[in-house]
Structures are given as structure tokens and as C-alpha cells.
Amino acid sequence: MTPTRTVFLVARRELNTRLRTRSFAIGTVVTILVLAGYLLLQASLAEDADRSKVGLSGQATGLAAPLTATAKQLGHTVEVSDVKDPSEGERMVRDGDLDAFVSGTADRLRVTVRSELDENLHKAMNALAQQQVLEAQLLAAEVPNTREILENAARAHVQVDTLERVDPQKDQRLAVALVLIVLLYMSLLLYGTMVAQGVVEEKASRVVEILLATVRPWQLLLGKVIGLGIVGLIQFTLIGVTGLAVALATDVLTIDGAATGALVWGLIWYVLGYFLFATVFASVGSLVSRQEDAQSVLTPITLVVAVAFVLGLSLLTRSADDGVTVVLSLVPPFSPILMPGRIALGVASGWEIALSVILTVTAIAALTWLGGRVYRNAVLRTGSRVRLRDALGV
């Protein structure tokens, strides 16, 4: 029998047993629901932010058309309604049925809001009030071409020359990057721990003795790592693709290309990160013979992953292009979380990506060799915890 077939059989067993578990289905569905719920919430908040309900009363009712038009210029949607009684308008604002209630005369507009007037709406109202006053005074002064003057004034605007272009997609990119590193962190931690627990399970149940009578340790290890890695990849893909689809469908994201690219890079880095940590998880798992002891040996590794995540979170939001961030994103164990984050932000250059991949692959090779050695030496020693030094054979 070829080693490939052995590895395939081991990996297939992991796939079959894990994919069929209820925890996999529930975990995937719950994560998708949480992500989709978050996106839908974002979508509705974003929509509310650009939309106001305004009640008009008295003379102000005549402002419905110009108010809507001015607000629209500022990117704000206004829904107007007439309110007969001023006290009624105030009550509606208090109850949240109206965002703002406008009363008074054209030159002395009064706006009643609950706590704060939307900035755009405020500007629109001010502009409108100024225009009203101007028009009234021009007409009073009997200036002949009042209409023309007003039109010219309305047409005038400042020309803005930007020296540095601000990425209009910056906010969206940051959101994508953050969601991505959260998913990466969760997946790496979850599936790394699963590898370790799988190793401990085989040791605790002694089945490893039967297996190793016919399978070489590296074949068992590789099969397990690949099998669980595929399970994780399937879950990551399901969550990522669904999340992306929901985000694009609800217009929370409008950057189709960039977001899809980020997801693809996210998947690539999931694989790299998983292989970076998996053998380490497996080797520390092989040091203990009981599930109860697993947590204590796993803590140092989970801490490393957590540190990478926390660093990623703070560095990417604040200084994604700083020297420190660039360097950290190049080197393992930070690269699997920082680099895809920076790629999603669109601030990683080609050579940085290439270098980080090369460094990570090198680290994978080194850690796999080391982890395989520890695993091979420790996996058949049952009983008390094996000391790392003994397992390394130094």
C-alpha cells in the first residue's frame, strides 16, 4: 500500500467523522447567522442614517420641494409630511415618528428635534433659510433679475483639488479586513485545537497502538492534519462565501472585486496559517495521554494565536501601513492574520505578499519537521505527561 493511500484513508476518516457531527453543522450555521445578522443590521443602520422624516407646519409647508431638493444635493433623503398643529408635531418628534419638525416663517425657521439634528439636514435647512431670506430681500429691493441672481448663486460652488486621493472604499475595506481576521482567528484556533484533541483522543483510547502497528507516525499525523484542514476549509468557505453574498446583496459592501479578492486571499492564508500551527498543536497534544491534561499544554500555542489576532485588530485599524505593521505582517506567526488583513485593506504590495508567503512556507517546513519529531517520539508514551525535551530527543 502506498503512503499516499494511507494518508488519504486517515484524512478521509477525519473528514467523515467531523463533517457528520452535529457541532460542525451547528457551528457553521450559527456563525453564518451571526455574520449575516451583523451585516443586515449594518445595512439597516446605514440606510437610516441617510434618511430623515420631516414634518412641516404653517408657512414651512411650502418648503417641502426645495428642502427635498437641497438635501438630495447633500446626499440625504428627506421624507416630508404636513403637520397641522405645532404641538402635534412636537409630540411626534418626541415619540420618534418624526426626525425633525419644522415650523415658523420662511425667514425664521424653527426646527424641533429630539436631541440632535442630522448634520446634513442641518446644512440643508440653513442653506434653505438663507436662500429664503435672500430671495425675500431681493424681491423687496425690487432687484429686476432676482431669479437669475438666485440661480447663479445656486450654481456657484467651490472647486476642490485633492493632492492625495482618499480611498473612497476605505471603510468597506477595513470592515472586510476585520471580519476576515476574526474568521481566521476563530478557524485557526478551532481547527488547531481539534488536531490536538484528535491526537489526545487516539492516545487516550490507545487506538494509536493499533494504528501505528500498520501506519507510520508521519502518515497518521499528515492524514489527520489534512483531513481536519479540509473540514476547516469547507467551513471557512461556507461562511466566507455566504457572508460575502449577503454583504453584496444588501449593499453593505459595494466593492465586489476587492471583497472577493480578500476572501480568496483569506482562504489561502487560512491554509498557510493552519499548516503553520497544526503540527505544533499535534505535537503538544501528543505529550499528554488524557483530555483533561490537554488544556494546559495547549495554552501557550493558543496564546500565540490570540496575540497575533489582537495585534492584527489594533494595528490594522490604526496603522496598517506603518513599519512595525509591515514587518510583523511578513513574519510568522503573525503573518497568517496580519497579511490577509493588510491585503484586504489594499495596502500590501506584491513583494510583501510574496515574501510573507515564502517566510511562512519556510516556517511551516521547519515546524512540521520539529512537530513531527516530537509527535513520533511522544505518541506511544502513555501515562504521565511527556517532557518536551524528552520528546525532542535532545
Add this chain to the structure above:
Amino acid sequence: MPDAVLEIDHVSKRYGDVVALRDMTFDVRAGELFGFVGSNGAGKTTTMRIALGVLAADSGEVRFSGRPITFDNRRRIGYLPEERGLYPKMKVLDQLVYLAELHGLPTNSAHRAAENWIARLGLRDRRGDEVQKLSLGNQQRVQLAAALVHEPAVLILDEPFSGLDPVAVDVMSAVLREQAAAGVPVLFSSHQLDLVERLCDRVGIVRSGQMVACGTVAELRTGGDAQLVVEAPNAPPGWADSLPGVTVDAVHNGQTTLRLAPGTDDQTVLTAALATGPVREFRRHAPSLTELFRNVVSS
């Protein structure tokens, strides 16, 4: 396979200062049931684990059919480890199919073999259950099936009878006999010496990592001093004390058990006994394996 012999050849192993095996040497021939007996810690499990390659020997070699056991022919060994082990959450059938495939069977044959052993060992109602949900006895059956499912050419079973109920012991015995009859060398360890005596073609007794006696039970008996049981009701105490080459082992219920040094003629004993009066019983005593074991291990 005319020479499907499992040979353990001068295998030594030490753990630090503790010598686990010293020049362990014996062979298990094709179609033979070989019983491996010894006190706890004598080195039985270590020998078996080395034969399986789960443990490396310091020196010596294990061969099968004249070739050293390597990773490739190790697949053909069926192994029942002392510490039973199966995936607790895997279903019986899936587990057996998986193990059969790992030992090199194609998927179809693996399924057939697994179903076959499930039926043979009376596990048909349990084939879809997780192993952890089975009774201990049934788990043992699954474990045996796991050792046999890939049609092994050699069987190495560590304490296969421990924890089995009498019915399961019969099933296990029948399976082992049948495997041996098919030409498979079967090596198993056990503390149930009466069972070993009944079942085995040859027996090996280990003490402190060394094989101290090895052969058929009859051969083991010839190795020791001959024993005589004499019942002479009128004989005075100490009647046999002065006979040359004779030591009195025990006097019990009027029966005297005597040990004869090599070359001692039992007829002189009979003459001496008859001189005391009637002799009701006079026979050679064939010691049981348990007695042989005690002698060998305590000497």
C-alpha cells in the same frame, strides 16, 4: 506458506537501568498456537510490541518467513494490544472497515471482511453502534475482529482472554484454533494457564526478560524431575527418606509425593513401599502447566 514462521531472535531491550528483555529467543511455527506465559512484568508485552514494531529493540531481530519484520510485512500481522484501543465514537462497522483498509485491503474486500467478522463474532445487531456504547464483552469482540479483519498471516495477541465471559472464551478459543488450522502462527499471552495448557501446541515461559522454558507441555514435564505419587496406608512416616535419589515433596491424605533425581529407578521405590504393607496407588504424576510454571518461575 510452508515456512510462515515468526522468529524472535536474541532480542534485547532495556529501559534505562532496567533490563526488560535479555536475549529473548523463540519461534512460532506455521499453524501453531504458542502460549506465552510469565509473571507480570516478565517481558511478554515488550516482546510483542517489539515484534509489532511499535517498540524498537536494542539488539536482536524479529523475522517472519525468514525475512526481518519491516514496515511492509508488519501489515500482515494481526495485533490485539494489551491495552485495548478503538475509536470510542466510531461505529463498529466503520471502524473495522477503516482498520482493514489501513492494512491494505481494497474498500470492497474491507467491507466484506468486516461484515464477515461482525457476523462471526455475533455483533450483527451492534454494527451501527458506537463502540463506547457497547458492553465490555462486546468491545472485546470488536477488538478481536479488529485484529483479524485484514486476514493476517500472523497473529500476536496480548492477553486475549482477559475479561472474557466463558462463552466468549469458547468463541475466542475456536477462532484461534481455526486461524492456526489455516496455517497462521498464533502467539498469545495469558495468565490462564489451564486454558493455555488445553489450547496451545507449545508454551514459552518467561522470567525477568528471558525465555526459561519452551516446548510442548509434555516436553516441559520431561525437563523436570519425575514425580511419583504413592499411597501405602500402613507406611510409617519417613518410610521413603532413606531411599537414594528420592526426596519427599509432600504427604497428604496418606499419599506421599516423591521427587526422583535423574537416573533413579522408580521400581526400588515400589519395592520399598510394598515392604511397608499394601500399596493402593502408585503412579507417575504429570504436573500441570500451573505447577511447572511455579517451579520454573520460583527456581
